[in-house]
Amino acid sequence: MSRQPAAMRAMLLLLPVLLAACDTAGRGYMGLPAARVEAGGHVFDIRVRGAEAEAVRRNAALLPGFGDVARAAESAIEQATGCDVTQVTGDASVVRAALDCPEDQVSHFSMNTLDPFFW
Incomplete structure (x- = not known):
């Protein structure tokens, strides 16, 4: 008796969980x-x-370089927050940034807010 069908079923069950983790906060x-x-x-x-x-x-990208992604992420963060980015770390998938602005000046997300219950 082969264990391949059971292993394949297990992999198929885990695939959505693994893929969901790719774009999770x-x-x-x-x-x-x-x-x-x-x-x-x-x-x-x-x-x-x-x-x-x-x-x-x-978005999908074929072997994106961290430098290009970091510059794009810096611009996106500055657009979203209205603050200056002073430092970035991370990788081509997730970039973290330090912001230079008082906490009360961080722009609030309104029309662009993604509600996780509708996704």
Whole structure:
């Protein structure tokens, strides 16, 4: 008796969970509203927590370089928040940034807010 069918079923059951994790907010940003912003040929979901922001890249790209993605994410974060980005870290999928602005000046997401219950 072969175990391949059982293994394939297990993989098929896990696939949606693994794929859903690809565009999920990182630790500390889950549950926060996101603004979808397009910049530099990339699409990002931007979440803000205090003087920090996270940009999760939503579009497919063939081996994107971190430098290009980081510059695009920086622009997207500045568009979404109205604040200056002072530092970026991360990788080509998720970029985190330090913001230079008082917390009360961070623009609130309105029309661009993504409601997770409708996705």
